[in-house]
Amino acid sequence: MGSSAPVIAGIKRYKGKWEADQAAHLLKRTLFGVKKEDLDHCHKKSLKKVVKELLYTEAPLPPPPINNYNDDKYTDPEIQPGETWIKSLKYDGMNNGRRKNSFKSWWLGLMIYQDRSIREKMVLFWHNHFVTETNTVDNALFCYQYNMLLRQHALGNFKEFVKAVTVEPAMLRYLNGYANTRKAPDENYGRELQELFTVGKGPGSHYTEEDVKAAARVLTGYTINYKTYTSSFDPNRHDDADKQFSAFYGQRLIRGIKGKEASAELDELVDMIFEQEEVSRFICRKLYRFFVYHTIDEETEKNVIEPLAALFRKKNYEIRPVLEMLFMSRHFFDPANYGSMIKSPVDFTVGLCREFNIVFPDATNYIDQYGFWEQLRNQAAGLQQNIGDPPNVAGWQAYYQLPEYDKLWISSDTLPKRNQFTDRMINGGFSRKDKKIVIDPVAFAAGLPSPEDPDLLISGAVRALYRVELPVDQLHFIKTNILLSGLVGMASDHYWTMAWQAYQTNPTDKNNKNIVPNKLKLLFKYLMDLPEYQLM
C-alpha cells in the first residue's frame, strides 16, 4: 500500500478535457452520487459555469421536519400529523425522541433531494467539523436549529460561522458551554474551539494549556433558556477579568469587559485566533481530505494547501472562493485522483438512490416517505455513519485517522453489509406495507447509451457506476456470463440484442418477460458487489 505515484499537478486553473469523465469526478465529490440528468446537464456546460452553479445556486431552504410520528402509543396533542413541530416549545419524554427521529430522517431526505448544489455535502462536512451529537444534545429543536445553522453558513464566512456556532444552543449543550461560568469554568469548548474547530493540531499549531484556560474564561456566561429554546449571555456568570494568551497568539491580552457588552470578548477571541495563518491551513487540509484524497504529501501541502490557505485569508475566510479554486484546479482533475476515495456510508447509500433514480413516496404520503428515509439512515448507521450522531467530538474517524483514513469505512463487518445493501436494493428492495423502494434495472439500462448492444451496455453501466475502469477481460467475462448465458463469440451478441428488443416490444410476453430484467439485475448486482463500486 501507499505505492501509488504522487500527484504533482498544482492548484493552477485546469484547462484540460472537460468531458463526462471529468464532470462525473466533480459531481461525485460535490454531490451524493451522480444522477444521469445532472451529468448530462453539467458536461454540456463549461467547468466554470458548473462550479459556479454548484457553489452559488441559492437553493431555497427546505420545508422543516414534520410530525410523522404519531403511533399507537402516542399522539402529539399539540402538533397535527403532517404539520411541522419546529415551532413547538413543549418537550417531553414522549415527543422528543420521536421528533429527533423525524429530524434525522428529514435530513437524509434533503440529501436525496438535493439540488445541483454543494450545500448538502457541505452540511455533512461542517457537521463532521463542528460536531454535535443528537443523543447528547437530546433535544430535537436544538438539533434542528444547529442543522439549519450549518446549512445557513455552509458556504458563507468561516469566521462568522465560528462565532455563530459558539453560541448555538446545541453546541453550548454538547460541549458544556452553558455550564462554563466565572465560578466554575468549563474548558471543554475553549479547548475544542482551538484543537478541532480552528487552529487544529497540525505542525503549525502551538497553542498552550494556558490558552485553553484563557479562552474558556472568555466564553463564560452563555446560557440556554429552556422556555424559549434559545441561548443568551448572562453577564453575572461571565468572568470579567483580563485573559492572557501565549506567545502563539502574540502574548495577546483580552481585556475583561463588564456587563452586557462582555459578549464582545468573543469577537476579540475569534479575531485573535483567525490572525493565526494555521487556521486557514487547517481548514483547507480538512476540505482537501473531504473532497480530494486522504493523504497530503509535501508537494500537495506546498502546491495546493498553501495557495488555498493564502486565498482563504485574502478573502477574509469566505468559503466559496477556496472551493472554487480547488474544484477548478489541475490538481483536482489529475486522473490519479479519480476513484481515489472510498465512499462514505452516506455517499454509498444516498448516492445509490440518486444514481438509480429510486422513487420515494411524495409528501402527500409523508409517513412512508419519512419511513423510507429512516430505513436508509439506519443502513448508513449500520455501515458506521449515523448522521446526527458521530462517534465523538472529533467526528468520524475515517475523515481524520492516520494512516487508514477512509479505508476505515471498510471492515469485515461493513463490507458484507455494503454488499447486502446493494443486493437488497436490486433484489426486492425495502418495503413498507404496499410501498417499496427498489432499483428498476430496465429503466436504468434504458438511460444508458445503446443498451441493446451488450458491450456498450456494460461499458455504459461501468462508466455510470464507477470512477475507475474495468480491465477488458473483466468486461468480457461479464458479458459472456451475465448477458449471454455463457454464449461466446462475436456472433453471440445479437442474442442479447434480440432479447432487449423483444422486451421493449412486448414486455409482458411470457417467455421473455423475465430474461431481460433478470440479466440486468445480475449485471448491476455484480457491478455493485465488485470493490470498484466502493470507490468514488
Added chain:
Amino acid sequence: MPSVLLPSLINGFSIRALAASPLAQIAGGMDSDQVLVLVQLNGGNDGLNMVIPLEFYDAYHAARTNIAIPEDKVLRLNGFDKTGLNPAMPELQSMFNEGKLTIIQGVSYPQPNFSHFRATDIWLSGADTSQILSTGWAGRYLNVQYPRFPEDYPNRNMPDPLAIQIGSLVSPALQGPALTMGMAISNPNSFYDLINDRAASVPATRAGDQLAYIREMSVKTDQYAGVIKAAAQKVTKQSGKYPAAGKNPLADQLKIVARLVAGGLRTKIYLVSMGGFDTHAKQTDATDTTTGTHAKLLGKLSEAIGAFQDDLCLLQVEKRVTGMTFSEFGRRIKSNASGGTDHGTAAPVLLFGSGLQPGIIGSNPLLPANATVNDNIAMQYDFRALYASLLEKWFSVDKEVTASVLLKDYPLLPIIQNA
C-alpha cells in the same frame, strides 16, 4: 489477467454479514460422500455429430452431407456397434470402453424452446416449457438437504460450501428460494491467487491502492476462503494428463474440482462450463469434417474429462464423483448451407465416472430419409428424469423429496451401479 476475489469468490454470500466464528475442522471419513460435477456446454451442442448413429449412417450423411463425419472415422464403442463417437473424442471413447461413460440418448423436454436464454433457464431451473421458476433445480435440492442455510453454516456437519461454480458466476441452477446455495470461483487465477496468498494485481494508482485494500478485506471476510485453501493445499500432485494452464479452460476448471474433492471438501455439487457450441456456420472444416470448430470443442471436452477422470483415479477419489454434460438444446438434423447447424431440440447427455451403469440408454435417433429444416430429434428422456435419477440413485435422496425438488415424479433411469 486480473482476478477478482470479490464477488467472484464469495459471490452469493455477499447477501449477509458473515459471523467470524472459528470453523470446525474437516472431519475425516467422508469417502462415501458423493459429488456431482455438472459440465455445461453453452450454445447448444450438436449432439448428432458428437454421438453418431452409425445404424442410420446413410440418412445421417444425407441430412448433413457438408458436415457429416466419414463413417470410417467414427470412433467405435465396445459392444455397441450401432453408435460411435466423434473422432475428436478418443479419451471419451476409452472411458466408454472402460465402463466409465454412459450415454443417454434423446434428452429434452416436451415442447422445447429454441431460445438460448429461455432454454438455458429451463434446464437450470428444471421448469416446464411454459413455467417460470425463480429457483434452480440443484438449489432446491441443497435447500432441502441443508436446511437453514446460510444462517447455520458452516457447521461441523457441513463445514464447506454446498456447491461451487468454477469459471463463471454462480449458476441459476444453484439458486435457492431466498439466495444462492453456491459460491463461485469465477476464474482459475483467483483460485491460485488465493491458495498461494497472491494478491490480485491492481494499477499503481491511488484508486488501485484502495482496491487492493478492499479486496484484501473481502478475502478476510469470506468464511469459505480458508477451507478452500486448506483443501487445495492437501493436494500436491495431480495427473500429468491435463494440458498446460490456459490451453483448455474446461480442463483448468476440472483440475480445480479434482483438487478440492481430493482435498476433502464435502461440497456436493460443482459446476463447470465451456462455451462456443452455437455453431451456426463453419461447424467443420469444409474439406475435412473431422476438424474445425466443433471438433476442437469436442476435443477439449474429451481431453478435459479424460484428464479429470485420470486425476480422480490417481487421487483415489474416483468412486465419489459422477459427472454429467448438458447443453440447452441440440441442433437441427439437417445442416445449413453455411456449413453449420441451427437450434434444435433433443441431444445426448454424457455421464462419466466409475460408479455408473455403463453403456447407452435409449436408441439412436430416427432420422428421416429426406430431412428438412423443420426436422428435429425426438425426445426419449426428459432431462428431469436424469436429475431425478441422480438425486435418488447417486445422492440417495428420498423419492418424495426428489419429487418435491423436481415438482413432479419422473421415471428413474438405470444409470448407477448397484443402486
